[in-house]
Amino acid sequence: MNKINSSKPPPEKHKEKIRSMFNSIAHRYDFLNHFLSLGIDRLWRKKLVKLASGSKPKHILDVATGTADLAIEFAKTKPKKITGIDISENMLKIGQEKINKLGLDQIIVLKQSDAEKLPFSDRSFDLVSVAFGVRNFENLDKGLMEIKRVLRPNGNIAVLEFTMPRYFPVKQLYKFYFHSLLPLIGRWVSKDSGAYSYLPESVEAFPQGKAFIAELTKAGFADPQIYRLTFGIASIYLARKL
Numbered sequence: 001m002n003k004i005n006s007s008k009p010p011p012e013k014h015k016e017k018i019r020s021m022f023n024s025i026a027h028r029y030d031f032l033n034h035f036l037s038l039g040i041d042r043l044w045r046k047k048l049v050k051l052a053s054g055s056k057p058k059h060i061l062d063v064a065t066g067t068a069d070l071a072i073e074f075a076k077t078k079p080k081k082i083t084g085i086d087i088s089e090n091m092l093k094i095g096q097e098k099i100n101k102l103g104l105d106q107i108i109v110l111k112q113s114d115a116e117k118l119p120f121s122d123r124s125f126d127l128v129s130v131a132f133g134v135r136n137f138e139n140l141d142k143g144l145m146e147i148k149r150v151l152r153p154n155g156n157i158a159v160l161e162f163t164m165p166r167y168f169p170v171k172q173l174y175k176f177y178f179h180s181l182l183p184l185i186g187r188w189v190s191k192d193s194g195a196y197s198y199l200p201e202s203v204e205a206f207p208q209g210k211a212f213i214a215e216l217t218k219a220g221f222a223d224p225q226i227y228r229l230t231f232g233i234a235s236i237y238l239a240r241k242l
């Protein structure tokens, strides 16, 4: 049985807040994810894997892997190794249990570490993925530069992130759901008072669509592409390291 390779994250305030928030909701995270999205989050991860695995990546890094759903989905493409990193030990613990249950512990290795200080040498991975993680980085530039550093030349970055729909009536309906219903259900099920209010706040404050493409370009990635999913409530961004 694989053990999570644990190392203490740096003591920055924002990071500690995020880490303790995910530690506190980890036991309900998967249930709430599937319940609040009516299971659509599974289809989004499948779509990301389909879009990102065309170049047959052998060494994949899943940043902010959480409970490892994306890493597990990538395992279906038969890469040599998938490494998942996250700052929350409780999220990783649940991920590790799922990996062990599925007999994937020879392919997927989890490690507790910080996306902004990746413990890997330059050019180690063919593909780096991040699902619903970049929004939580303390310093987005630093995170993207780290991802670029560990990618081999021509390696790809694939990011899945929530976006806000832009058109009537989905925009208005979703805003109501996201700001009123979702925090209420999230608080009730997870018993965490802040986590599911943080979600809509952090999504709205984060660069979306063209603004995130601009961040990827600024970090030095080439050929950025965006795929809008399900009325624009999530998007996949792909780009290549030169």
Ligand SMILES: C[S@@+](CC[C@H](N)C(=O)[O-])C[C@H]1O[C@@H](n2cnc3c(N)ncnc32)[C@H](O)[C@@H]1O
Binding pocket: 015, 018, 019, 022, 033, 063, 064, 065, 066, 067, 068, 069, 070, 085, 086, 087, 088, 091, 113, 114, 115, 116, 130, 131, 132, 133, 136, 137, 138
């Ligand atoms: C919304 S969850 C997404 C988990 C998973 N990728 C998924 O698709 O369900 C966000 C994850 O990002 C992690 N995270 C936030 N900031 C991080 C950082 N700086 N380095 C590593 N992980 C981080 C959190 O601990 C949490 O597990």
